[in-house]
Amino acid sequence: MIIVMKIVFKILSLLLILVISSPVISAKNKQTPDVIEVSMIPNSIVESQRYSNLDYGLRIVVRSDIGSNPDISLSDLTSKEAKDVPRVHFEYSNVESGEIILGKIASALGFTLGSNPQSDYVLRVTVTDLRLRVRQYNAKKKIGSSTATAVVRWELVDAENQTVISSTTSTGRSTSDSFNEVFNPLFKAYYAALCGIDWDRIANSLKIAKTARQEKNKEVTGSGNSALEHTVIRWYITSSPQGADVSWRVISSTPDVANTNANFVGNTPYESTESFDIRGLTYNNSGNVQIEVTCERNGYLPQKKRFNLRQAIDQKEISAKFNLVKESEDE
Numbered sequence: 127m128i129i130v131m132k133i134v135f136k137i138l139s140l141l142l143i144l145v146i147s148s149p150v151i152s153a154k155n156k157q158t159p160d161v162i163e164v165s166m167i168p169n170s171i172v173e174s175q176r177y178s179n180l181d182y183g184l185r186i187v188v189r190s191d192i193g194s195n196p197d198i199s200l201s202d203l204t205s206k207e208a209k210d211v212p213r214v215h216f217e218y219s220n221v222e223s224g225e226i227i228l229g230k231i232a233s234a235l236g237f238t239l240g241s242n243p244q245s246d247y248v249l250r251v252t253v254t255d256l257r258l259r260v261r262q263y264n265a266k267k268k269i270g271s272s273t274a275t276a277v278v279r280w281e282l283v284d285a286e287n288q289t290v291i292s293s294t295t296s297t298g299r300s301t302s303d304s305f306n307e308v309f310n311p312l313f314k315a316y317y318a319a320l321c322g323i324d325w326d327r328i329a330n331s332l333k334i335a336k337t338a339r340q341e342k343n344k345e346v347t348g349s350g351n352s353a354l355e356h357t358v359i360r361w362y363i364t365s366s367p368q369g370a371d372v373s374w375r376v377i378s379s380t381p382d383v384a385n386t387n388a389n390f391v392g393n394t395p396y397e398s399t400e401s402f403d404i405r406g407l408t409y410n411n412s413g414n415v416q417i418e419v420t421c422e423r424n425g426y427l428p429q430k431k432r433f434n435l436r437q438a439i440d441q442k443e444i445s446a447k448f449n450l451v452k453e454s455e456d457e
Contacts, residue, residue, distance in 0.1 A: 142337040144312065144408050159422075160210040160213060160298065161210055161212055161213045161214070161215050162213070162214055162215070162309065163215050163217065164214050164215070164216055164217070164219070164309050164312065164313075165216075165217045165218075165313070166216065166218060166223035166227070166313045166317075167217070167218065167223060167226050167227065167230075168227065168230060168313075170230075171230050171231060172234065172409055173231075173234035173235050173236075174235070174236075175234070175235065175236035176235060176236055176329075177235050177236040177237050177325070177329040177332075178236035179236075180236075180237065180238065180329060180332040180333055181332060181333050181334045181351075182245055182246060182247050182285075182332040182333075183237070183238040183239065183240060183241035183242055183245070183246040183247070183332075183353065184232060184237045184238065184239055184240075184246060184247055184248075184328070184332065185227060185239070185240050185243070185246045185247070185248045185249070186219045186225060186228045186239070186248075186249050186251070187248060187249070187250050187251070188220075188225045188228065188251045188252075188253070189221060189250075189251075189252050189253070190219070190220040190221050190224075190252070190253040190290075191252055191253065191326055191340065192220065192253060192254065192255065192256060193220070194219040194220060194221075195214075195216050195218065195219065195220065196216070196256040196257060196258060196274075196312050196316075197256065197257040197258070198214060198257070198258045198260065199257060199258065199259045199260065200208065200260050200263075201259075202259065202260065202261045202262070203260060203262075203263055205263060207262075207263050208263075208302040210263065210264075210265040211260060211263050211391045214309060220253045220256055221253070223309055223316065224251060224253060224278075224316070224320065226269070227316070227317060227320050228249070228251065228320055231320060231321060231325075232249075232325075235325055235329075237329070237332075239384075243285075244285060244349065245285050245349055245351055246285060246453055247282055247283065247284050247285065247290065247328075247331065247332055248282070248283050248284075248285075248326045248380055249280060249281075249282055249323075249328065250280065250281050250282075250283065251278050251279070251280045251320070251323075252278065252279045252457070253276075253277075253278055253279045254278065254279055254295075255275060255276065255277035256274075256275075256276045256312070256315075256316055257274065258272055258273070258274045258309065258311060258312045259272060259274070260308060261273065263305075263308065264305075265404070268305040268306075269305055270302075270303075270304065270305035270306075270307075270308035271298070271299065271301070271302060271303045271304075271308070272302050272308045272309070272311055273300075273301045273311060274299065274300050274301075274312045274314065274315035274316075275297070275298070275299050275315055276297065276298040276299075276310035276312075276315040276316040276318065276319040277295060277296070277297050277298075277319060278295070278296050278319045278320060278323070279293055279294070279296075280293070280294055280295075280296060280323050281293045281294065281296050282328055282331055284351065285349065285351065286345075286347060288345075289323075290329060290331045291328065291331060294323075294324065296319045296320070296322035296323050296324075297307055297318075297319055297322065298314070298315040298316060298317065298318025298319030298320070298321075298322060299315050299318065300312075300314035300315040300318065308400075320411060320412050334352070334353055335352075335353040337353055337357075337408055338352070338353045338357050338409040338412075339440075340353060340394045341353055341354075341409070342408060342409045342410045343408050343409075343410055344408060344409075345382070345405075345406055345407065345408050346402055346403065346404055346405055346406065346407045346408070347405065348403060348405060354402055354407060354408065354409060354439070355401055355402060355403065355440065356401060357401060357439060358399050358400070358401050358404060358442065359399070359400055359401070359402065359438060359439075359441060359442055359443065359444060360397075360398075360399050360443045360444070360445070361391075361396060361397065361398045361400065361443075361444050362395075362396070362397050362401070362443070362444075362445040362446075363394055363395070363396040363397075363419060363421065363444075363446055363447075363448070364394050364395040364396075364447050364448070365394040365421050365423070365447065365448040365449070365450055366447070366448070366449050366450065367423070367426075368393075368394050368395060369393055369394060369423060369448065370393065370394045370421045370422055370423035370426070370448065370450060371390060371393060371421070371422045371423065372390070372391050372393065372394060372396045372419065372420070372421055373388040373389055373391060373419075373420045373422075374389060374391060374417050374418060374419045374420070375388045375389060375416060375417075375418050375420075376416075376417065376418075377388060377415070377417075377418050377432065378414065378416075378417045379414045379415070380411045380414040380415065380416045382406040382407070382408070382411050383404060383405070383406045383407050383411060383414075383415050384405070384406070388420060389439065394420035394448070395420065397433070402439075407435070409436070409439065412435040412436040412439055413434065413435070413436040415434075415435040415436075416432045416433060416434055416435060417432065417433045417435060417438065417444060418430055418431070418432045418433075419444070419446060420433075421432065421448040423449065423450055425452060425453055426450040426451060426452055426453060427450070427451050427452075427453055429448045429450065429451075431446050431448070433446075
């Protein structure tokens with residue numbers, strides 16, 4: 127009988143221990159979940175809209191060289207500490223997060239996003255590093271610390287896929303010594319790297335320069351996206367006697383610009399203001415391009431004059447007077 131009572135007492139003791147310890151285990155599970163949701167998206171960004179008057183819109187393209195999600199390193203932890211670290215679920219991939227963050231930054235700064243694919247410039251961003259190093263993590267003592275690094279490479283190209291700003295690197299870093307915020311540095315580092323993109327330089331590139339000299343390599347394409355196409359040239363061609371036909375053509379010694387046939391524009395005195403539409407022309411190659419102006423009238427010998435286009439661009443004028451010579455009656 128005594129033996130039976132001892133056995134019953136041990137069983138009741140074990141049951142009591144289980145009843146008391148069960149809530150503790152449950153509470154621990156609630157405090158340290160198996161999976162934690164991490165969002166890389168800011169709620170809002172307050173900026174000054176200082177780039178709201180640009181001439182061109184912007185498109186954003188993001189890619190990743192490191193996979194879909196950030197790298198989380200637990201190598202500084204003991205095996206028990208590493209086991210207690212919850213698995214992380216990211217709401218969006220690196221690419222998706224980057225596109226959303228960049229869109230929010232650009233919109234807050236006043237850029238017009240995706241307005242016209244034919245003229246928009248394209249900001250290309252590549253995520254080359256995005257990692258979190260958990261240096262301490264003790265779920266029981268609520269101790270945690272971490273460091274995050276983000277590196278992106280970016281470049282700007284125009285609508286013709288010509289490089290405007292060459293590939294440049296931007297880096298962001300963040301740390302946390304809080305157990306409850308051990309994963310927060312990931313977003314902060316990524317956000318810092320994307321904010322670190324030279325937005326002032328991008329904005330300046332989305333404006334038409336005041337002079338062609340300021341964008342020496344920008345080609346005339348016919349889309350009106352260069353200062354050269356907005357450079358107005360004053361034409362003034364006169365002759366003695368008046369009433370002669372005026373025509374002009376392009377004579378080029380650079381392969382970037384094609385020669386053209388003569389184009390009739392009017393009679394003397396001819397006066398006009400026109401912008402350039404000479405495809406392939408840049409300020410740099412304009413010194414190798416000439417405009418040949420021809421003046422013709424019945425009974426008079428045709429005359430031609432050539433003008434260096436670089437000089438015409440700088441002076442914003444092509445002007446000439448033709449003193450026509452009568453044809454010989456013997457001829």
